[in-house]
Amino acid sequence: MNSSKWEIGPIFRALMRNKVGAVLIAIQIAVTMTIVVNSIFIILERAELMKRDSGIDEANSFYLTTTGFATDFNAQSTTTEDLEAIRNTPGVLDAIQINAIPTSGSGWSMSFQTEAGEGLEDEGAAVYMIDENGLNTLDIELIAGENFTPSDIRWRAPGSPDWPETVIITKALSESLFPDENWQFALGKTIFISSNQPMIVKGIVDKIQAPWVGWSDLEHTVLVPEKTLFNSNRYFIRAEPGQRDAIMPEIEEMLASSNKGRIIRGMRTVEETRERSYRSDAAMIKILSTVMVILTIVTGLGIVGLASFSVNRRKKQIGTRRALGASQSAIVRYFMLENFLISTVGVVLGAGLTIGLNVLLVNMFSLPALDWYFVPAGMLVLWLVGQIAVFGPAKKAANIPPAMATRTV
Amino acid sequence: MFAYYLRLAFKSIKRNPILSALMITAIALGIGASMTTITVNYLMSANPIPHKSEQLFYVQLDSWSPHEPANEPNEPPDQITWTDATNLMQNKTAFRQTAMASSGGVVEPEGQDQKPFMASIRLAFSDFFPMFDVPFLYGSGWNAESDDKRELVAVISKATNDKVFGGGNSVGKTIRVVGENFRVIGVLDEWVLAPRFYDVTTGAFNETEEIFMPFYLKQDLELTNGGNTNCWKSPEGEGFQAFLQSECVNYQMWAELPTDADKAEFMDFLNSYVMEQKALGRFPRELNNRLSDVMEWMEIEEVVADDAQIMMWLSFMFLLVCLLNTIGLLLAKFTGKASEIGLRRAVGASRTDLFIQHLVETACIGIAGGLLGLGLAFLGLEGIKTLYGEFVQNLVGLDVTMVISALLLALVSSILAGMYPTWRACNIAPASQLKSQ
Numbered sequence: 001m002n003s004s005k006w007e008i009g010p011i012f013r014a015l016m017r018n019k020v021g022a023v024l025i026a027i028q029i030a031v032t033m034t035i036v037v038n039s040i041f042i043i044l045e046r047a048e049l050m051k052r053d054s055g056i057d058e059a060n061s062f063y064l065t066t067t068g069f070a071t072d073f074n075a076q077s078t079t080t081e082d083l084e085a086i087r088n089t090p091g092v093l094d095a096i097q098i099n100a101i102p103t104s105g106s107g108w109s110m111s112f113q114t115e116a117g118e119g120l121e122d123e124g125a126a127v128y129m130i131d132e133n134g135l136n137t138l139d140i141e142l143i144a145g146e147n148f149t150p151s152d153i154r155w156r157a158p159g160s161p162d163w164p165e166t167v168i169i170t171k172a173l174s175e176s177l178f179p180d181e182n183w184q185f186a187l188g189k190t191i192f193i194s195s196n197q198p199m200i201v202k203g204i205v206d207k208i209q210a211p212w213v214g215w216s217d218l219e220h221t222v223l224v225p226e227k228t229l230f231n232s233n234r235y236f237i238r239a240e241p242g243q244r245d246a247i248m249p250e251i252e253e254m255l256a257s258s259n260k261g262r263i264i265r266g267m268r269t270v271e272e273t274r275e276r277s278y279r280s281d282a283a284m285i286k287i288l289s290t291v292m293v294i295l296t297i298v299t300g301l302g303i304v305g306l307a308s309f310s311v312n313r314r315k316k317q318i319g320t321r322r323a324l325g326a327s328q329s330a331i332v333r334y335f336m337l338e339n340f341l342i343s344t345v346g347v348v349l350g351a352g353l354t355i356g357l358n359v360l361l362v363n364m365f366s367l368p369a370l371d372w373y374f375v376p377a378g379m380l381v382l383w384l385v386g387q388i389a390v391f392g393p394a395k396k397a398a399n400i401p402p403a404m405a406t407r408t409v
Numbered sequence: 410m411f412a413y414y415l416r417l418a419f420k421s422i423k424r425n426p427i428l429s430a431l432m433i434t435a436i437a438l439g440i441g442a443s444m445t446t447i448t449v450n451y452l453m454s455a456n457p458i459p460h461k462s463e464q465l466f467y468v469q470l471d472s473w474s475p476h477e478p479a480n481e482p483n484e485p486p487d488q489i490t491w492t493d494a495t496n497l498m499q500n501k502t503a504f505r506q507t508a509m510a511s512s513g514g515v516v517e518p519e520g521q522d523q524k525p526f527m528a529s530i531r532l533a534f535s536d537f538f539p540m541f542d543v544p545f546l547y548g549s550g551w552n553a554e555s556d557d558k559r560e561l562v563a564v565i566s567k568a569t570n571d572k573v574f575g576g577g578n579s580v581g582k583t584i585r586v587v588g589e590n591f592r593v594i595g596v597l598d599e600w601v602l603a604p605r606f607y608d609v610t611t612g613a614f615n616e617t618e619e620i621f622m623p624f625y626l627k628q629d630l631e632l633t634n635g636g637n638t639n640c641w642k643s644p645e646g647e648g649f650q651a652f653l654q655s656e657c658v659n660y661q662m663w664a665e666l667p668t669d670a671d672k673a674e675f676m677d678f679l680n681s682y683v684m685e686q687k688a689l690g691r692f693p694r695e696l697n698n699r700l701s702d703v704m705e706w707m708e709i710e711e712v713v714a715d716d717a718q719i720m721m722w723l724s725f726m727f728l729l730v731c732l733l734n735t736i737g738l739l740l741a742k743f744t745g746k747a748s749e750i751g752l753r754r755a756v757g758a759s760r761t762d763l764f765i766q767h768l769v770e771t772a773c774i775g776i777a778g779g780l781l782g783l784g785l786a787f788l789g790l791e792g793i794k795t796l797y798g799e800f801v802q803n804l805v806g807l808d809v810t811m812v813i814s815a816l817l818l819a820l821v822s823s824i825l826a827g828m829y830p831t832w833r834a835c836n837i838a839p840a841s842q843l844k845s846q
Contacts, residue, residue, distance in 0.1 A: 020829070024737040031730045035723055042719070067527055069515035071588055118642075119476035158631075159648040194643045231633065263515060263525050276798075283796035284716050288723075291442065295727055298435055302734035305431055309741035365715040 007330075011338050021306055022342045029346025029382050032299040034353040037378035038361065039288040041370050046281040052218070054102040054274070055207035057139035060093070060239045062248055062269040063101050067232040070261025075229040076155060078259055085258065086235065086251060087133075091243035094137040097227045098236045099129040100211050103274045107211035112222070114177055114189070116196040123176045125169070125220040126210030129156065131227060135168075137238045138208060143171065145187045145203030152202075152225040163193050164225050168203040172219035199224075213277045244269065300389040307335060307393035311400075318397050319404025328398035335394035336387060343386035347379040354378060411769070418770035421746070428742055429774065432735050436778025436823055439731030441785025444807075444815045446721040448790060451811065452804045453613075453713040457606045458542065461665070462703035465540065466672065468497070468662040470683060471697035474641035478694070485697050486639060487610055487710070488658040491627075493686075498534060498624075502678045503664035504671060505536040508624055510660050511608060511635030514587035516620070518573045528569065528586065529635070531608075531618035532627050538564070538595075540665050541607055546570075548580035548595035555594075556623050563591040564621040570596045586620060587630055603803035604712050606703050608661050611636045613712040614803065627653075634659050656691075664700070676700055728822065735774075735826045743767065743834035754839035767831040768824065775823025779816045783807075786815060 015022050066082065068075060079097050086095040100107030113122040130138070132148045145168070152166055169177075174186035183204065190198045208221050227233075239247050248267060256264045275282075311318070318331060358370040422429040456462050470493055471478075471485035479486035489497075494508035512530040537543070538550030543564075551562045563584060570579055570593075583590050597617075604613035626632065631649045636659060644655035666672045679698045686692045701709055743750075750763060758766075790805040 020833075021737060021740060024733050024740070028730050028733045028737070031726055031733070035726050035730070039723065067515055069517065069525060069588055119474075157647070159644070159650075159652040161644045161647060161651070194640075197643075263527060265527050279796070279798060280714070280716060283793070284720075286796060287720060287793075291723065291727060294438055294442075295730060298438060298731055298734055301431055302435070302737055305428060305734075306737050306741055309745065313744070361719065365719060367719075 006337060007334060008337065008341075011334060011341060015338065015341065018310075021310070022345075025303060025306060025342050025386075026346035026349060028299050028302055029343055029386060030350035030353050032295055032385075033347055033350030033378050033382045034357050035295055036292050036381070037350075037354045037374050038357050038370070039292045040378075041358070041374055042367070043285050043288050045368060046285050049213070050278045050281055052209070052213075053207070054209040054270075055138075055140055055219075056102055056209075056270065057238055058270045058274060060241055060244050061137075061236065062239070062244060062267065063098070063234055063236045064252065064255070064267035065232055065234050065265050066255060066262050067265060068259075068262040069231070073231070073261045075231070075233060078262065079227055079229075079233060081258070082235065082255060085254060086237060089247060089251060089254070091240050091247040092251075093238045093240050094133050095235055095237040096130050096133050096137045098134070098234055099228055100126070101234070101236065101270065101273060102209045102211055103213055103270070103277045104211050105213070105277055109210070110193050110222075111195070112173070112177060113192050113195070116192045116198070118195050120195075122195075123173065123220060124217060125173050125222050126212075128208070128221065128223050129226040129228060130223050131225065134223060135205070137236060139238065140208045141206040142168070142203050143206050144184050145201070147203060148223075148225040154226055156226045156228045158230050163197050163199060165198075165200060166202040166225060167191070167193075167199040168205055168223040169201055170205055170207060170219050170221045172207070172217075173221060174201075174204055176217070176220060296385060300385055303339065303386055303389035304393060307339065307390045308396070311335070311393050311397040314397075315400055315404055316407075318400045319402055319407075322400065322402035323405040331398040331400075332391075332394045335390055335397055339386045339390040340383070343383050346386075347382050350382060351375050351379060414766045414769040415773070417766055418773045421742075421770055422773065425742060425745075428738055432738050432774050433778045433781060435731040435734045435738075436775060436819060437781035437785055439728035439822075440779055440782025440815060440819045441789055442724040443721075443728045443818065444782065444786035444811065445789030445793065446717065446724040447814075448786065448807060448811050449717050449793065449801075449804055450713060450721050452603060452806070453717055454707070455603065456704060457602050457604055458703060461542075464665055464667050465703050466664050466666055466675070466700040467703075467706040468664060468679065469699040469701070470679065470692075471694045472656060472658070472692055473694055475693035479639070479641075483697065485699055486658045488637070488639070489660050489662055490656055490658055491653040491660060492691075493682075494660040494662055495625075496686075497662060497679075497682065500678065500682075503666055503675050505540045505665035506663065507534040507537040507540060508660055508662045509533045509537065509608060510624065510627055510632075511611070511618070512627065512632040513635055514620075514632065516569070516573065517585040519585070523573075526572075528619040529616075530586070530620045530622060530632065532624045532632070533621060534624050536665070537607075537621070540663065544598040544600055546596045546598040547578045548593070550621075551594050551623060556625065559623060559625045559629055561589055561591045561626070562594040562623065564595040564597060565593055566597050566617065566619045567599055569619045584620075586622075587632065589630060591622065601803060604707060606707060607663065608636070609707070609710045609712055610661065613707070613710065614801070666700075672700060732822055732826045735823065736829060739771065739827055739830035740833065743830045746834065747837050750834055750837050751839045754837070760835045763835045764831055767834055768827060771823055771827025771831065772820060775820045775827075776816070778823060779819025782819055783812060783815050 083095055086092055108127040109124050110127050111122040112125055113120050131153045132150050135142055135147050154164055169186060171183045174183045177191060178185045186201045187204055189201050191201060193199055207219060209218050210221050252264050252267055354375055361367040362369050469485040470489050472490055473479040473486055478484060498508050510532040512532060513527055514530055515525050516528045517525045534556050535551050535553050546567060550564055555562050570576060573584055574582060579593050579596060582593050584593055600617045602617055605615050605617060638657050638659040640655060640657035642656050644652045664675055666675050680696055683692050683696055683698060787807060794801060794805050
């Protein structure tokens with residue numbers, strides 16, 4: 001490349017005569033890049049979290065809690081009658097009693113291990129108590145083994161410390177419990193809940209998330225064949241496609257009037273539950289996006305302002321150059337190149353700051369580390385922003401007539 | 410003279426309306442973003458009980474498994490067991506102390522037209538009310554005797570009183586909760602705590618409970634467990650009582666210890682208690698008891714959300730960019746005024762005069778930016794309310810302190826931004842400027 005044609009030397013020397021303006025722009029570009037790249041990284045990471053599938057039929061499902069308070073309240077007969085009535089309501093695909101709801105943020109977790117005994121290696125997993133209709137109601141796929149049969153299902157009294165004999169686990173838990181085997185290996189094996197109670201793996205399901213969306217082992221989940229006899233019990237109802245909103249008030253009304261010794265509360269769709277659980281992530285994405293856009297505009301306008309100013313100040317010199325034979329494109333090129341030089345310093349500094357901020361975020365807030373390609377991508381974007389911002393003033397400079405050289409400003 | 414400078418400043422601002430608008434907007438955006446995030450952080454980290462936060466201590470006992478700590482690296486669990494809660498409450502070693510638990514139950518109002526509803530319940534000891542400065546509208550808390558006799562007495566929130574009794578003084582009336590008749594002994598006034606420091610284990614910004622009752626009733630009435638229940642080993646035996654006697658943690662405890670000596674004494678008491686329990690075969694881990702005052706406990710429980718802090722630091726950087734922008738634009742502007750400055754110098758204005766004149770101009774821009782920024786901060790907080798929903802209600806109010814700090818921040822940062830350009834402008838040699846005229 002012939003540097004004399006590109007006038008890098010004169011541009012550089014001219015810049016050195018007015019360092020402060022250039023330095024200000026370079027720092028601005030560097031800090032803007034730092035914020036933009038780290039924000040985009042956080043946004044993508046949150047978006048990735050929000051995309052995860054809970055494994056159940058979210059769109060058509062809802063749930064509610066029934067709390068008995070009457071002295072003659074009978075949890076077993078109430079549950080049996082309620083489920084019968086709900087399942088027979090037109091528009092309902094299926095319904096179960098369940099102890100916790102995926103993505104809701106509250107639930108039960110237990111430890112599981114492959115050998116009995118205290119202090120051995122274990123895996124935590126969320127526990128969902130369901131009956132033989134569970135797989136159909138939740139819409140999860142059994143990929144090995146068998147579903148529970150009605151005779152597997154038992155009633156759990158409050159404060160009961162023991163567990164049923166069979167369990168269905170997720171593929172992910174199977175892989176964690178038996179890391180050296182393929183996922184089918186767990187089928188038919190005995191695993192131990194809370195150190196030493198044996199359970200036989202009756203089936204393996206594809207996927208169902210634990211209730212805690214922030215948990216690292218989100219797909220560590222087990223299904224156990226139980227219905228609870230607590231004062232407060234929860235029903236999970238899956239509607240026929242498109243029927244959910246219509247049957248929700250209907251079911252609530254039906255349950256409330258069928259038994260005056262209890263209250264129906266906390267009826268909510270799974271979609272809303274999901275929205276609540278990810279609300280802060282969604283908010284973070286929106287806030288950071290806004291900040292990013294505004295910041296880029298501010299920086300762009302700053303470049304426009306300073307470039308316009310420097311064009312105005314150099315009107316006479318530009319006129320002189322034009323009079324001496326410089327073409328309009330030469331003038332445009334001059335300002336574009338000048339900005340390119342400043343931006344280069346900015347983005348190189350910005351690359352350092354970006355990584356620095358990420359290291360801080362990793363250490364202070366245990367965010368994941370930035371993927372390397374975000375840095376060159378950010379540099380490219382900021383280069384582009386600079387070039388776009390400076391194009392207008394440069395164009396204006398090119399339109400300065402050569403006659404300007406003869407005028408006093 | 411000041412008025413003259415002010416007039417000059419307005420003239421100068423009007424001469425380059427676009428440049429001035431750009432500067433004001435840049436400052437406003439920076440201030441707006443920073444004030445929004447500072448407000449959220451400031452309210453999240455607010456001291457909810459400033460006059461005695463250093464005398465109230467949260468109690469942690471390391472009753473966890475011999476094989477692993479409750480929390481890495483070696484943190485004790487954030488709650489205690491029923492056994493420890495009741496044992497520690499037997500010896501009233503501290504000036505005041507209360508073990509606590511959260512629960513819930515159905516309230517059945519008397520009238521036929523009112524539906525039964527689910528209410529949140531806090532189980533506590535009589536010291537709870539004086540310890541945490543609980544505001545009463547009618548009546549008072551129960552006394553220590555009611556604790557020990559497990560009397561069916563209740564303190565209800567203002568909202569519950571309105572709902573069940575239609576407001577008014579309901580002390581002495583009966584309220585039916587969890588199937589039992591309770592005597593109302595006190596009605597609270599509005600009690601908004603942000604954070605609700607006395608129990609942050611299920612989130613720091615929950616509301617205060619609707620009904621308060623003596624702690625031991627948990628056992629008698631077999632009340633449900635609220636909050637988080639964590640166990641490192643399964644209960645031995647069936648049923649509710651076996652569960653209470655287990656190593657599961659679901660209870661919180663606070664002690665009021667006015668002096669350092671009290672604190673040291675209470676710590677000794679805790680340690681000797683744990684040693685006794687070790688002799689009984691409990692507490693398999695090394696001695697690891699903790700007393701944290703209110704603000705320390707808020708820190709440990711990470712009450713200020715990470716996201717809020719990240720946003721605050723990003724918005725400071727945003728403000729930095731906006732200020733750099735302003736410095737650049739001011740530099741451009743003042744350099745453009747070189748001939749005017751040269752002229753003023755030539756006819757006798759001193760450098761100090763010019764310095765003050767331009768500082769006044771910068772300050773005007775700063776104040777304009779600050780005012781606009783305050784408006785933006787208000788919008789920003791409204792935006793946060795829409796994005797996060799009702800549970801941030803108490804975290805998004807601008808108070809006088811914040812308004813004044815916003816304006817000060819704008820003024821100081823704009824004057825700082827104006828310093829260098831002003832200094833440059835004043836150092837223009839008059840002769841060189843006049844020559845080219």
